[in-house]
Amino acid sequence: MGAIDQLIGLVRDCVVQVRGTTDNGGDGGFRGSGFFIAQDTVLTCAHVAGDAGDRVTVRWRGRGIDGVVRRASPRAGRSRIAPYPDLALVTVSPQWQHPVVLLDDHLPNSGTTLAVAGHAQNYGSEIVGVDGRFTFGGLNDRMIRLNGDEITPGMSGAPVLDGATGGVCAVTKATRTVHQPAGGGVAVPVRGLRHLLDCTSSRTLWDNHDRYHRCNRRWTNLADRLPPPDGGIDRATERELIATTMRLPADPQPQRHLATYHRIAGPVTPEPQHPLRDYRDVVSELAVLVDPAESLPYPLTYAIDLARVAEPSDVADQLRWWVVRVAARLGLSDQVEATLAHPPDGEPPPPRPTPSVMVCIRPVTRTSSRYRYMIWRYLDETDAPQVAADQRPAPLERVYQRLRELLPDLVEQTAGGEHPTMIEFIVPFELMDEAVDRWPVEPGSSRSIGFGLRHPVVVRALDRFDASPGTGRYWRWERRWGALDGRDMAAALRPLACTERPSPEQMTAMLQPDDALAALLLLPYPVRHPAAKVVLDAGVAEGVPVMVWRRRGCTGAPDRPHDTCRGRQLHVAVRDALRDTRREEVPERVRRIRYTAVIGGDDDHCGNDIVLLWDDPGRRPTGSVLVSPNERRHLHA
Template sequence: MSDAVTAWAESHLGECLVLVDGRMAGSGFFVAPGMILTCAHVAGPTASQVRVQWQGVPHLGTVLDASPPPTGAATLWPWPDLAVIRVDGLTGHPCVWLTTRMPGLGNPCVGAGYTSTLAPALKPAVGLLHLTGRHDFPPGVLLKISHEEVTPGMSGGPVLDPATGGVWGVVKAKRDHGGGFVAPLIGLRHLAPAVHRALWRAHDLHHRRADHHRRPAFDADRSGTYVVPAEERDLRGILAGLPEIPAEQHRADYERSAGPLAKPPSAPHHDYGDVAADLMGLVAPPAGEPPQVLAYAADLARRHGELPELRDWLLYRAGRLGVSPVIRNRLTETSSTAPVSVMVRLRPAGNNHLRYHVTMWRYVDADHVVPVVDDLDAVPWPEARQRVQDSLVEQIRQLTAHERDIMVEFILPQELLNEPVHSWALWRSRRWETLGSKYAVVVRDLERLEDAESMAFLKRRWRMTARQFLRSGLVSVHCDDRRSHEAMWAWIGGHPLLSAVALPGPPDDAPSRVALEVALPEGVPALAWCGMRCEKCSGDACPVRLFQSALAGSLAETRHDALPQRVLELRRAAAADNHWGRDLVLLWDDPTRRPPRQQMLPPGEAEVA
């Protein structure tokens, strides 16, 4: 840390520091015009009045929001122990720049606060601190700092990283053996969303307009890679002017931009700046690929074409990082209209087809597949079914932000293909709604999806038939069909444009089983059947033949790639007319829609009998 940075940090923090007299006396600091950040145990409860003193002049403030107090016998204020105070009419003061980038362990920091050490009353003090460790404090984490002079009056004071010039945390409490704890700023996202947005937007707009020529050169701003703090400050200032959108949309944007590196956020996304901060916290991408935050900025620039400053910011940074071609391609992408989906896979535990591993993903496109459930422990089918049912509604809700059709794709071993997943009633307040009458529900064969040869046949047939109408691609296998596997193979193989087969019943019945066992490795993309079984009747009165005839008529003008949505319409119609569509099962495989490559199974599992 240079002498210039040290001198600036001491002066800057001293100018932004305020004395807070609320529930107790402590410290606070200006983060936006008229807005002060401090600890909740200093300020007191939400809506309470507090006195603040800046440069010797007293002012009256209001607590906009504060973390709730401890309950029971607990004395330490719960995480994150933060509060925001508004002082009306107070302007002309400096504000710290906030950052969620935290320094590494052992790095020096600069802290400020009020202390009574060597003085009869609280006086401002600035000192050098060192980050020495982490302390789990559920549901968050605190950072340990070393400094002999951390006193109770310093609670609520800022901690600044001299490498970035940004304040990353708030002093929370002293430790018994010297030093103290710091609450990182990620905790702000656990305050009321409206207060969080108001604070960060006011902060970001202020620092976009602020004159930073008095700031020294920081080490992080000299970096030749990724997005440096000065660029982050400019970006957040632009994002602070965008219209508010639902939290679900922010999460969807984060997942799309993060791609395979997406992970469950440690705190909610209330605004654009939260998404940008989390993306900048991810591992840097391989050489030649843009940082995730640039991908996010490109998506926003495409969505908000009326903001040339966002596009200008993006293209300049893309040029500096050598990723202009990739970013320009992303800027010109057209929005996909393909359905998004929840993918559910039930995989048997080795040879034990009585126990299953549950894995679930949210699928948006081939580059945006988010794992949401991955159970390493195999459980019996009833438990696996309950696990899926307990998770589905929330995962579907997360997909609504994409404003596209939603599918549910069940990837199942053959013994589960006839499970009535489409008839699950998951909405307790609306028991009349079933999964398959509300969303397009399809089943897919697990073995085919994981067999390279079968997938090659599927891809070839899909390319030829995906956009053809089913009047020429759908055939039926009747309940009196007695063809052998060899004869069925010759028949299907001789019809390369065959894209769908109507089975005479569930796939465990003899004619259906033969057709399914041949059609899947031959690459037939779709098979459909009804829950009814053959009753050994004959002629036109056979209910299976009536079903197959009605199905062919209903699907004649449907393209193969639109088949799931058409089956959804038939299931909805069946809810009113009680016809065969109620029990219709669709096996439909689009080879371009695939979950990520599976991790290895636990050792020894393949030998389970």
């Protein structure tokens, strides 16, 4: 029996059934598959296991044991479609000595043979073990496309073995999608766990996983017998590097891992599609990049970089020894010695985006007076997990009440580092004047201040937020945002006169010729004014990314002077605040206008009611939605 056949046997022995419980009237029925990834820890799909805190029964080798869902990504709302990553971790009572799969935090190479082992219900009611053979068919968004055998209901949550590396690289999620050949399906890569776990939880899980395989070498020994890749660093050598880096203390600012990745891989390297929580994540991402033609392989450069600053010193010595051994094997000893002797001048890492709490309020229908909300914690382009949601339609005031209760803790928990956490409200036109900046940071406290004094608060256009990349609306938005890059925002300001009443055609004609000229609009009148709706509608449609107005703006009466009116006051305050300001700094400058109003004690100051629409197209929480075999029936019911 070859190594790959033995590995498939090891995978089968780690697979479990995930079932409901009979508590509180539950039916205890079969839900899907899962598998052990650490002692007493099962990985499966969220749509199989349920929400965090739910109880399930895990069956392994014919025996059942109680389990609790410890972590789970948000499940589907009324649509019954589970968003990415659709993963859950189940903890079982410590009664069994069981095997653990060898996880592989890499995507398969093109055409790689993959194997799936899970459970399914046969033509009767019996639950049986099933296997499938597939090839890697590329990516469907961030999902692995499986081409080959059929994915049947019950296989959701089953492990996917990479035949080239000998590790489990993914979790089976769904049957085949549209435009996919007959048979097959999709799977969530193991690196999707990075969306489920914070740095501390991720390190704990991987420590437990790695400890098992240090003590039980059968799986890694079989994997190491598989043919190695042509050149480069093999998986066993990469595991040695990861084991050494994990002796380093966790970085108290994990966002620096992304900055390090950019510094090592270069500024033109595509962004990782998953967060970088720890050193091992950086190694995994760098290991799959094509080695630079005239430089060291990226993992070698990273190990050298870590060795220069590593504490304790014995870890630094281990990193240097790893570098020397690998360089000798690859014929790069002279180049490595020169690099170690003459460290390059450090380049400053790219600036980190401002972290934020994103709140989306969406009407049930365009004419509905009932709403739903979703909340994300945005840290960067690859790390914007959903942290709260309520898909039950509710009156607007009830939604606002719930958000006032949730926001203080969510904002406090979103570390801002050198920047205060921003609050982004993604809302339809009619909700843009809600005074979120005046909601109390500490509800119930007599000394509580409004969010707008402590944090930048912006609104964003729901219609544009829903635009898909590649569409005309998204392209115009992205183009105008790009036109602001590096510009002085005061020079980009286009104020409208209080008495201007442009028609939709006039607004469109004004905005189209010059992207940069009309990248920042200032409206003198309040959003409820008929002229404001024309300007906002045209601005959103034509991609204007920044607009400013007052909730109590000038009404534009033609028989009154407007040299000192509220619209003129807003123009002067915004123009002065934005001098020598870049586009990323606008929310903070508007926050300063707000606290200038409080310091001056002027009730009519524009800082008391200023509204900023600030729409960066790069700040979008992402999520893939695919239909699992168990979910499909709900879509056709």
